[in-house]
Amino acid sequence: MSVSALSLARLLGGISGFLQLASLLGLLLLLFKAVQFLLHRQWLLKALQQFPSPPSHWFFGHKDQELKHTLTWVGEFPSACPQWLWGSKVRILVYDPDYLKVILGRSDPKAPSTYRCLAPWIGYGLLLLNGQKWFQHRRMLTPAFHYDILKPYVGIMADSVRVMLDKWEQLIGQDSLLEIFQHVSLMTLDTIMKCAFSYQGNVQLNRNSQSYIKAVGDLNYFIFSRVRNVFHQNDTFYRLTTDGRFFNEACQLAHEHTDKVIRQRKAQLQNEGELEKVRRKRRLDFLDILLFAKMENGSSLSDEDLRAEVDTFMFEGHDTTASGISWIFYALATHPEHQQKCREEVQSLLGDGASITWDHLDQMPYTTMCIKEALRLYPPVPNVSRDLGKPITFPDGRSLPKGIMVTLFIYGLHHNPKVWPNPEVFDPSRFAPGSSRHSHSFLPFSGGSRNCVGKQFAMNELKVAVALTLLRFELLADPTRVPVPMVLLVLKSKNGIHLRLRKLQ
Numbered sequence: 001m002s003v004s005a006l007s008l009a010r011l012l013g014g015i016s017g018f019l020q021l022a023s024l025l026g027l028l029l030l031l032f033k034a035v036q037f038l039l040h041r042q043w044l045l046k047a048l049q050q051f052p053s054p055p056s057h058w059f060f061g062h063k064d065q066e067l068k069h070t071l072t073w074v075g076e077f078p079s080a081c082p083q084w085l086w087g088s089k090v091r092i093l094v095y096d097p098d099y100l101k102v103i104l105g106r107s108d109p110k111a112p113s114t115y116r117c118l119a120p121w122i123g124y125g126l127l128l129l130n131g132q133k134w135f136q137h138r139r140m141l142t143p144a145f146h147y148d149i150l151k152p153y154v155g156i157m158a159d160s161v162r163v164m165l166d167k168w169e170q171l172i173g174q175d176s177l178l179e180i181f182q183h184v185s186l187m188t189l190d191t192i193m194k195c196a197f198s199y200q201g202n203v204q205l206n207r208n209s210q211s212y213i214k215a216v217g218d219l220n221y222f223i224f225s226r227v228r229n230v231f232h233q234n235d236t237f238y239r240l241t242t243d244g245r246f247f248n249e250a251c252q253l254a255h256e257h258t259d260k261v262i263r264q265r266k267a268q269l270q271n272e273g274e275l276e277k278v279r280r281k282r283r284l285d286f287l288d289i290l291l292f293a294k295m296e297n298g299s300s301l302s303d304e305d306l307r308a309e310v311d312t313f314m315f316e317g318h319d320t321t322a323s324g325i326s327w328i329f330y331a332l333a334t335h336p337e338h339q340q341k342c343r344e345e346v347q348s349l350l351g352d353g354a355s356i357t358w359d360h361l362d363q364m365p366y367t368t369m370c371i372k373e374a375l376r377l378y379p380p381v382p383n384v385s386r387d388l389g390k391p392i393t394f395p396d397g398r399s400l401p402k403g404i405m406v407t408l409f410i411y412g413l414h415h416n417p418k419v420w421p422n423p424e425v426f427d428p429s430r431f432a433p434g435s436s437r438h439s440h441s442f443l444p445f446s447g448g449s450r451n452c453v454g455k456q457f458a459m460n461e462l463k464v465a466v467a468l469t470l471l472r473f474e475l476l477a478d479p480t481r482v483p484v485p486m487v488l489l490v491l492k493s494k495n496g497i498h499l500r501l502r503k504l505q
């Protein structure tokens with residue numbers, strides 16, 4: 001045998017030895033993972049013994065995760081029920097007010113397996129932060145929602161609603177049927193950009209705003225489906241998938257939108273001169289607070305922190321209210337008698353609606369009852385999740401160990417027949433003054449220390465939108481296109497929300 005043939009044989013032998021070793025190691029790793037999976041699953045099954053759930057597949061979990069289907073568990077399994085997402089991934093859906101009171105009284109962190117999927121988009125802002133940093137940011141940003149700041153926003157909100165209604169008047173010249181979610185989203189984006197970011201521009205007629213809204217819709221969908229897909233959990237692998245690539249594109253689009261807002265504002269601040277002058281000149285809005293905190297404290301608020309807060313508020317501040325307003329309009333369209341009562345109340349308060357102010361918002365009790373009842377039936381944030389930081393025991397003695405993910409199933413709570421008799425019936429009298437209910441039976445804005453920081457802002461916006469719309473239009477349902485509620489990050493409808501609009505004379 002020649003020398004070169006000998007070294008080739010040696011090389012091949014070496015490669016095959018290496019391949020054998022690699023396969024053996026691969027096999028061992030697989031075995032290790034399988035044992036780890038089985039042990040963890042066994043531990044979970046034991047930990048959840050006190051919480052029965054419908055049968056599920058050992059690997060694919062509960063296959064039917066449609067809202068309609070999950071809701072049947074609320075009546076069947078008292079207080080809470082495990083939902084298996086896949087093999088060893090489970091979350092406990094909680095829909096009992098006493099249970100929720102215990103959870104919301106603690107400070108368990110947001111569940112990372114769910115919330116981390118939002119991080120490439122909205123970063124670690126107020127919604128995703130935990131611990132000391134969350135506390136500092138919450139304390140820094142709470143003044144942006146002070147009564148003095150919110151008061152003048154009512155006029156801005158009214159202007160944005162009027163732009164939407166003017167558009168509707170033109171559109172229904174051709175057709176009285178409209179998919180309203182898109183229009184309402186543009187209007188709420190307009191509002192948050194003008195209120196929180198002092199943006200001056202025509203958001204509702206601008207193409208960039210439309211592509212931001214489209215990106216937010218896509219991101220909602222990709223995050224929702226990623227959380228449920230066992231094969232999409234690894235970040236590197238997810239980035240290589242088609243969904244992962246579309247997700248990245250949508251993130252980039254959303255970031256372009258928020259970057260532009262920050263850039264414009266920084267430039268504007270430089271023109272206006274040094275901080276004190278600006279401060280004396282006018283009230284500080286949300287973005288002022290962030291930019292000043294950054295300039296004054298130097299390193300305390302990094303560029304990344306600032307961007308995260310802007311992305312968080314841009315999203316939370318418009319998609320939730322868009323969901324709320326669209327579903328309220330749908331609820332009123334399907335209950336014309338309540339719609340008419342609201343309209344009469346608003347007419348007697350505002351006349352032709354030329355002007356609406358902060359003081360009016362407390363003087364529409366029936367409209368407020370209808371808004372709350374719609375928020376009960378269609379909570380814009382249908383669930384939120386926590387990872388238990390320590391064991392928990394519920395009032396009935398059942399308990400869960402540290403490390404379990406609990407999902408505060410707000411939609412389930414609001415449709416729980418033990419809490420709300422005839423839960424599917426739209427009955428605003430449930431919220432009549434003086435009516436009694438459990439402190440944790442109605443949680444559209446969650447509760448405890450991590451409740452919604454924008455609650456008052458949101459309620460004001462809902463009232464302004466409902467009041468001004470009812471003065472201009474009669475809302476009618478389209479029986480051929482009944483919306484199907486779908487849980488994404490916020491409550492949307494699978495087939496959009498289509499209404500017939502009739503201009504009032």
Ligand code: HEM
Pocket residue numbers: 110126127128138312313316317318320321324379380381384385443444445446449450451452453454455457458459
């Ligand atoms: C109808 C409209 C709204 C609803 C139903 C709603 C609901 C909620 C809920 C349920 C949470 C708790 C989330 C969790 O625990 O993971 C929350 C948190 C939050 N919301 Fe809202 N929200 C609304 C509007 C707004 C608006 C208009 C803003 C801003 C202007 C806002 C900003 C936030 C922020 C920043 C958080 C995180 C607070 C923290 O953890 O400290 N929300 N919201």
